[in-house]
Structures are given as C-alpha cells and as structure tokens.
Amino acid sequence: MNVIEARHLWKEYGDNVVLENVSLAVKAGEFITVVGTSGCGKTTFLKLLLGVETATRGDLLLDGKPLPDEPNADRGIVFQRYSVFPHLNVLENVMLGAELAASPFWGRTFGKRRRAIREQAVAMLESVGLGTALLKYPSELSGGMQQRLALAQALIKKPRILLLDEPFGALDPGIRADMHQLILSIWRQTGLTIFMITHDLKEGFYLGTRLWVFDKRRHDPQAPNRFGATITYDIPLGHTDRTTLHTIQQSLGANHD
Amino acid sequence: MNVIEARHLWKEYGDNVVLENVSLAVKAGEFITVVGTSGCGKTTFLKLLLGVETATRGDLLLDGKPLPDEPNADRGIVFQRYSVFPHLNVLENVMLGAELAASPFWGRTFGKRRRAIREQAVAMLESVGLGTALLKYPSELSGGMQQRLALAQALIKKPRILLLDEPFGALDPGIRADMHQLILSIWRQTGLTIFMITHDLKEGFYLGTRLWVFDKRRHDPQAPNRFGATITYDIPLGHTDRTTLHTIQQSLGANHD
Amino acid sequence: EAKDSFKIAWSIYAGWMPWDYADSSGIMKKWADKYGISVDIVQINDYVESINQYTAGGFDGCVMTNMDALTIPAAGGVDSTALIVGDFSNGNDGVVLKGKDKKLADIKGQKVNLVELSVSHYLLARGLEKSGLSEKDITVVNTSDADMVATFSSSDVTSAVTWNPLLSEIAALPDTSKVFDSSEIPGEIIDLMVVNSDTLKDNPKLGKALVGAWYEIMGLMKQGDATALTAMAKASGTDLAGYKAQLDATKMFYTPADAVAFTDSAELPKTMQLVSQFSFDHGLLGSGAKDAGTVGMAFSGDNITGDKANVKLRFDSTYMKMAADSSL
C-alpha cells in the first residue's frame, strides 16, 4: 500500500499557480530526492506533506486517508536553517520531543523519567556523532553539527516519514559527504520514508532511490505565474543513463537569471 | 618586476596568530586563486592587500614600495555579499566611481559630464550582461546579477589589482559557470592581476594561473591559535598532476568538524 | 539701569484679574504712554514658574503672595519691592474636610492634600496652631492645584487645603465641611505686585504707570462697572456671579488710601514675622539660614526687621500714596 498518494493536486496563492496537477504515489521505505529551479514550488510541496499548507484542489492521502491538516509526530522535518532551538543545548534539544510526550502540562520531566529520556537522547546523539557536544548551545556548533542535531531531534520521535528541505545546502563540500553517509545509514537502519529537496543534482542521484524533477510544463513569458510546476521527471535511480542526467542539467541551467 | 611582494609577513590579533611568515611575489597579469580551510586567514590576507589591516611584522610591497595603508582605486574588490549599494540602482552603482572622481564635493555630476559617465557605465554593464536591468535596485536582482554588478562597479575604476573574496560562494552551480566565463574574459581583455579566494578547489584549479593553499604548518591541539597559516602549496597551474589535487583535498577534509 | 520697556508677569487669581483687564482694555497702555514707557503684561499658566522667571531676571515685576515674595525672590537675593498691596485673602483660602459638620480638630491623623510650601500650607499651619495641634499630627500630601478638584472625589482623599476658585468647587461638593479659612487670619495672606527694587529705583516711571493703571481699574470695580467685571470673570473661567462670589472672599483695597493704611500699619511687620518663622521652620529660607531673620524686611518708617545688612523685601507705600494724593 502507498504511504503517500497525491491525486491531481493543485496549489495556488491567489493568481499565482505554484503546483499544477501533481499526481504521485510513494511506497514505504522509498528515499525520494526532489530537484527543481529556485521558486518552482518544492518547499510548497513539502509544506503540503507537513500539513502546514492545504492544497487548493485535489487529494493528498497518508495511508489512504486524508492527510492531517497540521504537523504532528508522524512526519519529521529538517530545514536548511532554524531547525533547532537556540535556547536549548544539544541534549535538551533532543530530549524535548520525548519530554513533551511525557509531561503534557509542563513539557518537562524530572527524576527517573528524565534519566530514561536522557539516556535515549544520548544514545541518539552518539549515533549521529554528537556524543561529545551534549552541553553546547546550537550557536556554538558548526553548520554540519547543527544539521546532525536537527536530524537526531527529528529521529527520536520515530517519525514514519522524514522530510528534508535542502538540509545540506549551507554546508562545505567535505562536511556534506559525511552527512550523506549519516543519512544513508539512518535510512537503512530505520526503513523510513524520506523526501529530500536538494539543489545539487548529483546529490539527488547519489542518495535517492527515486528522483523527482519539479518543473513547469507550459510557460507564459507574459505571466510567469499562470502555470504551475509538476513532476516532469520521475526516475527510479540505478536505471538511468547519462543522457537523462544531461537533459535535466540543461533544463535547470536554462532557467537561471 | 613584481606587482605584489610580501616578505616574512605576520598578522596577529593579540594572542591569535593568523598569518605566519608569509613570503610571496606576484607578477602583473597573474590570476591567483586561494583556497584554505575556513578561518585560516584568507580574508585577512586580502585585507592586508587592501590596506584595511596592517601586518604586525614583515613587509608588504606594491610595485616595490610599501603598500598604501588604506584602500584606494588601485585595488578593486568584490566580496561574497554587500559589495553593491542597495540605495542606488544598477546604473548609479556603476556610475558612482566615476562621479566621485569628477565631483570632489558633491560626488554627483550633471549635464554633459554625467552623460559621458553614463555611456561608459552602460557599456560596462552591457559587457557583463546587465544591459537590460539598468534601473533596477540590487534587491531586485538575483545573486548572480548582483555579483556581476559588483564586478562592473569595480572594473570601471580600472584597478590594477582585483581582489575577489569568494565572489561566487552564494551562487547556484549553473550561474557559477556563467560567472567563470565572465571573469576569465575580463581577465584576458584587461590583463588585470587577480587574487580570488574560493572554497571550491575545482574552481580554483579551473580559473587560476597559480593556486595557493593557506594552511598551518604546525598544530598545537591545546592552543589552536598559537600558530598561524602560511602558503603551504604554491602551484603553477597546468603543471599539476592528480596526486597533488588529491593530497590537498585530503588535507582540507581532515580539518572539518 | 534706566530703560523704557518692561515686562510684568501675572497668573490667574481673583485678586489679580485686574491685570488682565488692564492689558485688554488698554488702560495699561494709556498709563504707560503717559510716562513714555511700554509695559508688556504676560499671563503665565503656572504661578510658581512666573515667580521663578521673575527671580531669574526674566521679568521686571510679578504678582505673588507675601510669603512667596519672601521665600523665592527675597531669599534668592533678588531685592524686591511690594509696589502695590492689592488685597488680602478673606476666605479665599480654606481647609475642607470630608463629612458633615466637621471641625478643624477632626483633621488629626489625616492625610491633607495641598500644594506644599504654599500659602495653603501656611494657612493650615496657622489653623493647626489655633486649634492646639501641630503639623506632626497630620501628613501633608503635596498635590498639584490643577488636580485638587479631580482628586477630591477619590476615596483616599479626606481633606484638602486650597484656594478659590478650586475651594468653592470643593466646598460645594455634597458631604463636605469647610472647617477653616483665611477670614480667621485676616491680613496674613496678602496679594502683591512685586517689582525688582533696583529697576524701580532707576525707573520710577514704571511704578507710577503700574499704580496709576491699577487704581483706575480699582475705581471701576468699586463702582461695580459691569463691563470690567464681566471681562475679568470670563478671563478667570467663570461667570459674573461666580467672580463676585470670589471677590466677596477677597478683601480688595479699592482705594489707595486703604492700601496705604494697611501697608503702614503696625500689624504688617508682625504678620511678616509669622510668615518668616513658618518659612524658616520649613527650610524655605535656604540651607544657609541661621534663623527666621536671615532675610531682612523693610517697612514704612525705616522699620527694619531681621538682618539689616541683608534687606531684600521692602513694603513701600510711596507710589500708592501718590495715587491717594492724586498726584499721578
């Protein structure tokens, strides 16, 4: 059965058509990478999946039922920036999810319960390589460490779907490579369904089991917002030849400036 | 004769040794690309060349004479960001340099003089591909267009040396390639001496006639600021084998996180 | 030094409204022209500010009470002369308590709202003295005169000391009693036109013009001239009846002879002694004052009280006499 299914999905902001007639079906455990020119609607699509925005037309289903209309613990998210809480240290950031569940009013735990949550969080942090920075604040971390932290924070809630919006866009190339290993090992261990937006086509090819290209099928030079983007390429990875890659690269380059 | 020459240059901020015993000589018309880990002192070196900072020890010479201790029109600069003036439109941004020279008190010109400056600016803007955006404000431009504008603005003063501090760091890959072509064609036409800092080793190899790697020769894990960086590799490009590239890549990667 | 243009400050009060009329009716100009000078009459909202301005040298003359004349300009070293003794308060200042049929003695233990260190304060002190109490028996709350009426209706205000027209507004509120007023200490709260002594000495014309204009208006008021009285009533923010009621509580010296008699009386030095004792007790004569006589005062007949080397306040009936003798 499909975890996520979209049928003729449209998203418009007033006159601005962002997404146009998007249909898709995703099975559990897929790792989907999404590329597309800037402003074409990738983040908007992720927001639909989160429940932060609602589609103007069409259906979006989770396990065959309409998707909840607000974010919940089913779907974890890591943004390019601002995903961690600056006022909590590394450990507190990761403990937060569990604490909220354990203490509905105060959102804080004490004593034995807290120790249990803490242990769990430390284990998670060690697995993403942050075991030695438990008491640092996010602002004391490098960009790569912050994104590891955001991942750990999202994973501790054991979401069924993980959404990543250019999570490595702001990182140096060397650190990026490390993060790729990390995300792949997490994906393999947990069997999560992952949606990841990236600007880097190579990254998309390298990481995903399936690559989507968001683009407009039709263009109206007079009214650029009249038509929306949809999935123009849906490529099961490992089966692709170089020509496709090249064609896509061309289509991305053509829209620049 | 050497345009720029440095002899046993040191730069310290209090206890923090940033640059240590840097010696070098650069001939007119060279295109020097500079790489190095984050925080190793590349920008500091550029600031020394600009005259914004002064060396704590050693000599820095321009045409064999001590370098002027503040920026002037000899040395143009393009930073990664904030290089253009947000309150001036594209044309005004480029006209500014000439207007300042023409009108010492008001920094503004009128009538015939203004038209002459305007023509020159338009020509320059057309040559960098901004001929159709003359009246836009920088905030209405894409990142790539802003950097073209910054280049045009610097070039109109016909500097002898052009300093570029990660000018393309914030650009998408496709746009980057366009900018590479632009900077190379400018360099070929004008015979400028160019210093360009980049995070992207490949970019450094591709563009420069000579590549410098800034790194520390000695490390003290207890006091990371005790030793400063210097030029550890000085590679005339076109003569390099793949092994060097690999070695450098390793040394850069090793310092991450 | 001799000069021919002068500035006089005044503020709204029943006994000083003639100055407004002098200005608006042209009577002042008439008299100034007669002596070849010009006199600018300026209304100041804030009474204390007008005296401060006079003390700092911004005005040549200013209206004020006898106590303020002693404690502000005179204590500040500005030699001042009471040119015109216009009236004394004869019920215009009073103490009001909440509740029916109260006596002044009931004030014991209460918080009393008044403009601290003003003639209200003095009135209260005199009243307390007369009923065998002292200031220790009450708590004084300094309250801006502008808010006296407004705040009297709030529950935590139980007593107030103030002057007209505020006094009549408060006393008219239901369930209040006026327990003491200035008619019980007649002649102690005196309203003056004070001018700088040096200026007056160098410019007797100023004294003549002011006194001349003043007593021309006094004549009108005595006759009950409706135009003049209505104009004054309007300017003080009330109607003719209201203004007359205020005048009833004011002992105006309508004729210069009355004023001269009051000024030259033996009572005045005694009154001023009481005032300077009160001022000294409240620190109004400055931190350097050794006793109540620090500031010397001169009365008619070369009668000097206090420090003879430091005479700063002079009660001088010379000019009023000229008016009485019709020699202006």
Added chain:
Amino acid sequence: MKRLINQRPSRAAQVLLGILPFALLLLAYLWASELRLAANPNDKLLPAFSSIGEAIWSMAFEADKRSGNYLLWVDTLASLQRLGLGVLLSALMGLVIGVANGAVPLFRAGLSPLVMALSLIPPMAILPVLFIVFGLGEVSKVALITIGIAPFLIRDMQQRVLELPEEQLIKAQTLGASSWQLILRVILPQVLPRLLDAVRLSLGSAWLFLIAAEAIAATEGLGYRIFLVRRYLSMDVILPYVLWITLLAFLTDYLLRVLTRRSFPWYYNGGKP
C-alpha cells in the same frame, strides 16, 4: 480540531474580533456614565455622549467668546507647530551628529559618552531648569521636545551607521571616495529611511514632552487646554481632546510611514542589510 496556534480567523472574523474590544469599552462607558448621571445629573466625571458632542461642537465650530478663536483648531495648530519644530530639530541633530559619530571614530570617541549620559537624564526632571534657561516662550517647549528625543535619535543614527556592512565602506574607498563623499553618497542616503523609522518611534515621547511643557506654560495648545479644563474636571472636553491627540498621533505615524515607503523604494525591497 487544529491546535489553537494554527487556527487563523477569516478576514471578516478578524475585523469583527478587532472591533469587539472597542465596542465593549464603549458599552461599558455608556453603562457607567448612565449610572453616575442617574445618581447625580451634574456629574462631570463620565459625561453623556450628548454633552461630549456639544463640547466638541463648541470647541471646534463656535468662536470662543473671549478670544474669538475656534479653540480646537487654534490648539491643534499651536501644538502641531511645536511638535513639528521640535521633531524636525531633533531629526536634524540626529542626522548630523549621529552620522558624524557613526562614521568618524574621532567624533565618536569624543561625543558618544556625552550623548549617552544626556540620554539617561529624564527630561521631566530638568523641566524647571529648562523653563529658567529658555524662558516660558515657544523656545522652551521646542527645547523640551528636542532634549527629550534628540539623544535617542542621535544614538539610533550612530548605531545604524555602525551597522552598515564594513564591506560597503571598503568598496566605496576602492572606488576612490573621500571621507566626505563616503558620508554624503553612501552613508547619508542609506540612513535617511532609518531616521524616519526612528522619528516614528520617538513621536510618542515627543507628544509626552509637548503636553508636559504646555501644561506648565502656554496660552494655547492641546496639552494646555487639557491641563486648563482639568481644574474644573471638564471630562466632556478632556475625553475628546485625548481622542483627538490619539488620532493625530496615529495620522502622523501613518503619514511618516507612507512617506518612507514612497521616498525609499529600495528600503522596502529587502534592502536592509
């Protein structure tokens, strides 16, 4: 049910919700006023709307018997003039001293501590001193406003200049700008919209100082009138005057905002550094 923080009212609901508290306040006033007037028909504290209406009418459209002026307009004009002058003067000082302080380290070293100290003095405390120094005329009122808000404006402008990216200043120098040219063509135009922002922020204080000054020495003005009729507890005049001042405050704020937006299009296109 969505979480409370995710529930967004529709446009219409938003307007209704916004009006609600005002309507409630109005009703509460009407009720309390009726109650008090029933107990004492001469009560001045919470006058009926009809008496407020009459007061407004007589202040705005009937010539004052004594002076022959239409008081509301005379007061408004006088107050706005003082306010305008004081604010203009302060803005000029903010611009000149603030930019000089921000751009020239030597000025900053000399003046910045002084401005800091001045900004800490509560102007209300030196009100008596001001009147003595500047007299009771227009000067003292304008001076109070200026002393009240100029230190803030100067410090804000200085801060804004220091916030300009160093890159811009370096770039301008590589284009051959002298210190003066740099100030004139790079710094000044960029801090102008920020000055207007700061002026908007300080208008509230300016009104306060104006009213305080007018309360003590004036012959007309909005603050003067409120202070004058306050003696007689004429709430039927005070309340409309307070509302009128509030409206004026809103309008000046609005006009300044529109002016900034019109004059500095680049500033609102995300041109902030």
Added chain:
Amino acid sequence: MKRLINQRPSRAAQVLLGILPFALLLLAYLWASELRLAANPNDKLLPAFSSIGEAIWSMAFEADKRSGNYLLWVDTLASLQRLGLGVLLSALMGLVIGVANGAVPLFRAGLSPLVMALSLIPPMAILPVLFIVFGLGEVSKVALITIGIAPFLIRDMQQRVLELPEEQLIKAQTLGASSWQLILRVILPQVLPRLLDAVRLSLGSAWLFLIAAEAIAATEGLGYRIFLVRRYLSMDVILPYVLWITLLAFLTDYLLRVLTRRSFPWYYNGGKP
C-alpha cells in the same frame, strides 16, 4: 594622512576625548556660576559647588528637622519601589499578553488593534482620569507607569514572537508539541531575553512617568522633591537630584544588561534568529 573615517584614536586618546566634553561643561558651569554669584551672592540659579556639596550632605546624611528622615534615601527608596512595581507589572503584562497575541492568531485579531490604539494615547493626557480612578495613593503612580510602558512592551513582545522563524514552530509541532507546550517551552524562553531588552528600552519612559506622577501628588520620592523645591528655586537640591536620577537610570540599565547576559548565555552567542 589617512582618510578621516579611517583614523582611529588609541585607547588613551579615546578616554581623553570622551572626558573632554564633560570637563568643558563643568568649566562652563563654574564660570557662569561664579559670574552670577559675584553679582548676587544669594543667587539660587547656578549655585557654587560648595553649596551643592552642602545640600547633598544635608539631604543624604542629616536627618530632616521636620520628619527625622534622611530625605535622599527615603525619596530614592520610594521612587525605586514605584518604578520597580510599575516596570514589573508592565513586563508581566507584556509577557503574557504579548506572547498570547504573538502565538495565537485568534487573540491577536482581537487584542492587537486595541493595544495599538492604547499605545498611541499619550498617558500624560489621561493623568487626571487616572487619579480619579486610582486615587492619589501609590496605585495611581504605578498605574501611570504601567499604562505608559505596557502597550509598548506588549507590542514589542508580540513582534518578537512573530519574528521567531516559522521553521521552529513547525519543528516543535512535528515533535508533538501542543499549543500550550509550544508556548511554554519554545516561545516563552526565547522571548525572555528580548523582554529584558525591551524593558531596558522602556526604562527611560518609566522614569518620566514616575516623575510626572510624583510631581502631581506624593509625600516623598525623587520627582516629588524636585518639584517641591522648585517652589523656592533650590537648584542646589535639583541639580544633584537630577544627577542622582541619571546615575540610578544608568545603574538599572547596567544591571539589567548584566542580568540578561548571565541568564541567557545562548542569546549572546549569536542565537538571535
């Protein structure tokens, strides 16, 4: 010669330059005071330093003859208490209403226009109303301070909440946070340091309102004393009181700054969004 904007004074020169204007002011005062005192030894306008010293001594270290109190300390204590209470109350209101407005769109729609309107009313204009409603006691003074600064604090807090990156709020919801938990654990702790910043900004106004209220009705307090001795032009008391208030204002500002820095280390490590 370097450009003027590139000339940076050394540390020592900086200190000297900073002191210079103060020294000049002092000299000007001394000169003017001497001049006036030569003309009139009893002049109160610009008292000699010796008389100011005496006045300070007697206010601070000699019991008042009438009340037996050490006036300076009694005044200071009374004023600081009022100020503290008013500011505390305003800060609480700012936190509760501001955060509610910022976080919950339904609240914001209802309350934000009201708060906006209230913030435009010059509190000085409604002083008489305040005294009638709250009486002449401590309550009315605290109320004036609160009415004066709470709307600003509320609006500022609302703004700060709205400035929190949307990403954080979404993330918290994906961690399972309810609206309440989100406010308690994500929003509140992050706006606390910003609240302290806003409080520091509003302290200047708080002092103004305090002095204005004390000027109208009080039995002790710094503002009360200044306006009382104004009655007999005692500049020898007014001037040190003004300086003392300025010093207190500086100290409270400084303490708040240190407190913020100590309590919220993350806020000063570039944790601002």
